[in-house]
């Protein structure tokens with residue numbers, strides 16, 4: 104299990120998985136046309152395995168449509184998987200071992216749209232108190248918890264508790280959503296583009312708040328974002344997705360400094376430079392991601408990969424450890440010879 108060792112191991116011994124994803128797939132059927140044509144499947148998530156370690160923030164990145172949100176919704180069991188399972192703290196979710204209701208108390212989610220997530224007819228206080236009441240806490244205790252949490256996310260309860268969502272700014276509403284997610288005292292929070300709609304200065308405040316709350320409540324985060332700078336800042340490890348699969352996963356610093364997958368390198372070189380004097384050597388990502396209805400054969404990245412060899416169109420790579428801190432799905436790393444061309448030459 105050496106691949107589970109992360110920088111967290113430096114501070115608290117070997118990190119253990121809190122949530123494990125095994126062979127997860129989601130294929131959405133396409134509607135048939137009036138004459139029976141069409142059909143087919145959108146392979147939104149197509150066989151992924153990974154773990155979220157206790158106490159870490161796992162960042163998830165990848166181009167639009169690569170399956171990040173579908174993965175999050177599958178993890179929460181908001182949609183049924185085509186195949187695979189979610190294991191939380193050693194128990195399979197949605198079984199007698201760990202019924203959905205109990206799992207959903209322990210794992211909460213915050214979405215991008217701060218307004219859509221709140222009931223416009225409920226006051227802020229009632230929105231936050233609702234979850235604990237559903238889970239059996241009495242009304243007085245639920246309201247007390249809501250007020251505590253409002254203060255904790257930086258919203259003075261005497262000013263905000265009785266207001267309605269439309270009376271708040273986007274940043275304030277997202278603080279309410281975070282308070283609401285914490286009201287059930289979860290162990291893990293999934294943040295799906297949770298700061299993406301905020302102004303840069305508000306975004307920075309909310310990210311710092313998330314960091315403080317994580318430390319205070321001992322939380323584990325899965326943090327989905329298209330902003331590679333933010334992901335590097337907040338994450339202990341990062342998972343890179345490409346066309347419904349995991350391309351690479353590893354410790355954030357190592358992945359950003361020594362990416363092993365050609366896709367990760369291309370994605371990172373498309374990052375706007377924080378330092379204008381900094382020049383990257385790598386070619387940026389060319390072309391659009393291919394269609395998840397009809398993904399390329401072999402390695403799905405091969406049509407866009409600057410290092411692709413003929414074998415890459417024929418053989419699908421497996422996710423394998425390349426170091427104790429990094430796993431990658433690329434034939435380069437399966438040969439151990441440094442280039443997939445060696446595979447064709449050796450064959």
Ligand SMILES: Nc1ncnc2c1ncn2[C@@H]1O[C@H](COP(=O)(O)OP(=O)(O)OP(=O)(O)O)[C@@H](O)[C@H]1O
Nearest residue numbers: 131145147166167168169170171172173174329395
């Ligand atoms: N209900 C659905 N029916 C059919 N296809 C879907 C459905 N939901 C998602 N998809 C498709 O699945 C693929 C993955 O979508 P998903 O939203 O998970 O990607 P994403 O990486 O989160 O993208 P973004 O960064 O744009 O939010 C896309 O091709 C999307 O169009």
